[in-house]
Amino acid sequence: MAPLTSPRRSPLVDQVIAELRNQITSGEWPVGSRIPTEPALVEQLGVARNTVREAVRALAHNGLLDIRQGSGTYVVATSELAGVMNRRFAQADPLHVAELRSALETQAARLAARRRTEHDLAQLTALLERREEAWRSGDAEQFVEADATLHTAVVAAAHNEVLAEVYADLGGVLRQFLRADVGTELRPEGLADHGRLVAAIRDGDERTAEEEAGRYPYGCRGVR
Numbered sequence: 001m002a003p004l005t006s007p008r009r010s011p012l013v014d015q016v017i018a019e020l021r022n023q024i025t026s027g028e029w030p031v032g033s034r035i036p037t038e039p040a041l042v043e044q045l046g047v048a049r050n051t052v053r054e055a056v057r058a059l060a061h062n063g064l065l066d067i068r069q070g071s072g073t074y075v076v077a078t079s080e081l082a083g084v085m086n087r088r089f090a091q092a093d094p095l096h097v098a099e100l101r102s103a104l105e106t107q108a109a110r111l112a113a114r115r116r117t118e119h120d121l122a123q124l125t126a127l128l129e130r131r132e133e134a135w136r137s138g139d140a141e142q143f144v145e146a147d148a149t150l151h152t153a154v155v156a157a158a159h160n161e162v163l164a165e166v167y168a169d170l171g172g173v174l175r176q177f178l179r180a181d182v183g184t185e186l187r188p189e190g191l192a193d194h195g196r197l198v199a200a201i202r203d204g205d206e207r208t209a210e211e212e213a214g215r216y217p218y219g220c221r222g223v224r
Helices: 011-025 038-045 049-061 080-089 094-115 118-137 140-156 161-169 171-182 195-203 206-213
Strands: 065-068 072-075
Touching: 011 038, 011 049, 038 049, 049 065, 080 161, 080 171, 094 140, 094 161, 094 171, 094 195, 094 206, 118 140, 118 195, 140 161, 140 171, 161 171, 195 206
Parallel strands: none
Antiparallel strands: 065 072
16 A cells, blocks of 8 residues: 655645734734734735635644634634643633643842833823723733733743743633633623732832732633
8 A cells, every 4th residue: 555645735825824823912902902914815825725724724723823714714822832731721620720820920129020011001001091991991811812902911021931921821821711711791800900910020029020910810710
């Protein structure tokens, strides 16, 4: 029996995959967004429909895109590793996800208090205000994104590349967990004050920053 071989992709398909992946990793197409339709991509890239379709399917297979019949194709991860994590932990025990998030964020907050720059502080202040504005808007999805972005900025302020990469690859899992905890309606008792966390990082108070990051009741329908 002849050995089985997988069909090779054409160089053009690989080029389109690279271009679409770049749109994702650059943030042009953020996680949760719907990418342009197939006809729009055909016109934009100047390639055949079958080429676009094969490229999109390849990225869906790798976990970066989710093809939803009748709705469109959505970005679900920013890297292949993130896609693997999304699939691997999609059905994980919420408590275990909460414990992992707490472990990563408390360490990040402690390091951020030690290493933050003036640029980090300006960004954290702006994102804290954006989070509060999102809460006041009453839009649950807007709040989830604002909250997740603030936490990501805290991790970035730790200036630990490995920690930041791991946290980014888990971003889809954490957002899914937060989205499920928040639900579709924002409740007054569910808002945790992140002002003390940002203040501790600003003051270089490592112990308080760590305590504040670990204070939030993750996984108890009060995740915020």
